[in-house]
Amino acid sequence: MEINKDNIEKKLRDAFEPTYLNIDDCSSGCGLKFDTIIVSKKFEGKQLLARQRLVNDLLKDEMTKIHAFTQKTYTPDEWEKKQEKAATNPECPIKSTSACTGNCGNCPK
Amino acid sequence: MSSAFLFRRVLQQCASRSPVSIIATRWSSSSTESQTAASLDPEFKKKIDDFVKSNKIAIFIKGEPNAPRCGFSNAVLQILNLHGCDFKSKNILEDEQLRQNMKNYSNWPTFPQVYFDGEFIGGCDILLGMHQSGELVDELKKIGIRSKLADVNNKNASTSN
Numbered sequence: 680m681e682i683n684k685d686n687i688e689k690k691l692r693d694a695f696e697p698t699y700l701n702i703d704d705c706s707s708g709c710g711l712k713f714d715t716i717i718v719s720k721k722f723e724g725k726q727l728l729a730r731q732r733l734v735n736d737l738l739k740d741e742m743t744k745i746h747a748f749t750q751k752t753y754t755p756d757e758w759e760k761k762q763e764k765a766a767t768n769p770e771c772p773i774k775s776t777s778a779c780t781g782n783c784g785n786c787p788k
Numbered sequence: 789m790s791s792a793f794l795f796r797r798v799l800q801q802c803a804s805r806s807p808v809s810i811i812a813t814r815w816s817s818s819s820t821e822s823q824t825a826a827s828l829d830p831e832f833k834k835k836i837d838d839f840v841k842s843n844k845i846a847i848f849i850k851g852e853p854n855a856p857r858c859g860f861s862n863a864v865l866q867i868l869n870l871h872g873c874d875f876k877s878k879n880i881l882e883d884e885q886l887r888q889n890m891k892n893y894s895n896w897p898t899f900p901q902v903y904f905d906g907e908f909i910g911g912c913d914i915l916l917g918m919h920q921s922g923e924l925v926d927e928l929k930k931i932g933i934r935s936k937l938a939d940v941n942n943k944n945a946s947t948s949n
Contacts, residue, residue: 727914735897742897747860749913 682711682741694737695719698755710746717750718758727752832889841906844931845875848890848901853877860912861900867919871928872936905931 680686684704691700699718706712715734722730730752735742742748753761840846845868851857853865853875868875880887880899887899894901894908902909904927909915918924925935 727917728908728910731910731914732895739897748898749860751913751917 682744684713687713687715687738687741690737691715691717691734694733695721699758706746711744712747713745714749715751716753718753718755720755722752723754828889828892832885833893836890836893837906839876839878840903843876843903844905844933845873846903846906847875847877848880848886848899849877850879850881850899852879857881858899860898863912864900864902864915867915867924870919870937871924871933873928873933904928 684702688700688702691697691702695717697717697719699716701716703714704712705714717734721733725733731750734750734752738745738748847864847868849856849858849861849864851861856862856865878886880890890899890901891897896908896911898911900911902911902915909918909927915924918927925938928935929938
């Protein structure tokens with residue numbers, strides 16, 4: 680199966696039933712590159728490493744061909760707290776990163 | 789230069805494509821060979837066991853600490869420098885066998901790879917997450933390293949919310 684954003688998204692949705700999922704395809708001349716944010720109840724009670732191993736195992740075959748892959752994994756509670764913090768924090772630390780969805784409504788367009 | 793400014797620079801470099809494009813022609817994509825951890829050469833395993841266990845912080849990166857060849861490896865280096873940590877590193881770009889074997893040793897498909905006291909911590913995302921949450925200061929304390937940001941953390945904790 681071709682490795683692309685849609686196929687990866689489908690796998691992640693099926694496995695994690697995320698309440699929020701964002702995948703940026705940042706592939707370039709040096710290869711396939713995906714930045715992901717995954718918010719799922721299935722991460723509850725798991726440390727960061729265990730969460731990322733779950734994702735790595737799911738995408739084991741794809742990983743051998745992907746050049747770079749970043750993953751930010753949150754439980755729904757953690758994600759909500761993060762959004763609240765961004766809303767009240769004028770110096771938003773997310774703004775300049777790939778995690779910025781551009782639609783939390785806090786930055787003037 | 790404030791640590792908040794430096795931190796934003798680290799995040800920007802993580803997202804930036806330009807450090808990655810520098811190495812575009814240098815290396816090929818990951819091998820599709822699949823070895824299991826059990827099939828690791830015992831001599832290699834012992835060498836890596838010794839390396840990660842005899843250094844409080846051991847990292848496997850692309851490039852050298854003063855010349856990283858990858859944005860993610862650079863991010864790890866910058867975070868460790870922000871916290872004032874000493875560490876030992878290995879350049880996986882110089883040793884293809886090391887590069888492939890470490891994926892099995894750590895059961896982790898990518899680099900950089902970070903070890904604290906012989907225990908695998910994760911890659912750039914995890915270190916960044918731990919740095920953002922303040923958890924990294926605590927983890928460093930557990931291995932006997934006082935982070936330069938330990939006092940900053942305490943100050944922030946008492947004034948936030």
